Amino acid sequence: MAGATTTWVTSSAAMAAARRMAAAGAVGDPVCSLAAVGRPNPWLVPHGGRIGIGHYGVYWCLIW
Numbered sequence: 001m002a003g004a005t006t007t008w009v010t011s012s013a014a015m016a017a018a019r020r021m022a023a024a025g026a027v028g029d030p031v032c033s034l035a036a037v038g039r040p041n042p043w044l045v046p047h048g049g050r051i052g053i054g055h056y057g058v059y060w061c062l063i064w
Contacts, residue, residue, distance in 0.1 A: 004048030011052025014063050018056035032061040 017029035027035045034040055040060050045051055052063040 006042075006045070006047055007050045008053055009050060011054050011061075011063055014052045014054025014061040015056065016054070017061040018054045018059045021059040021061070022056045027059070029061060031063060033064045034062040036060045036062075 013031055017031040017035070021027060021029055021035060027037050029035055034045060037058050038060075040062055045062060046064055049064060054061045
């Protein structure tokens, strides 16, 4: 999708997943399309559309 715009929005589901990952001290939650410790690489997500984001400490959850 050349020139596609991705909209990044704060997601309560992604925030809750990030908190669960932080509490467990482990990366990965069934809600997340992509989970990461540290900032996720935006080139690893689909371009265009809407992506819900949430983080807690260094844990990130992205949902698309």
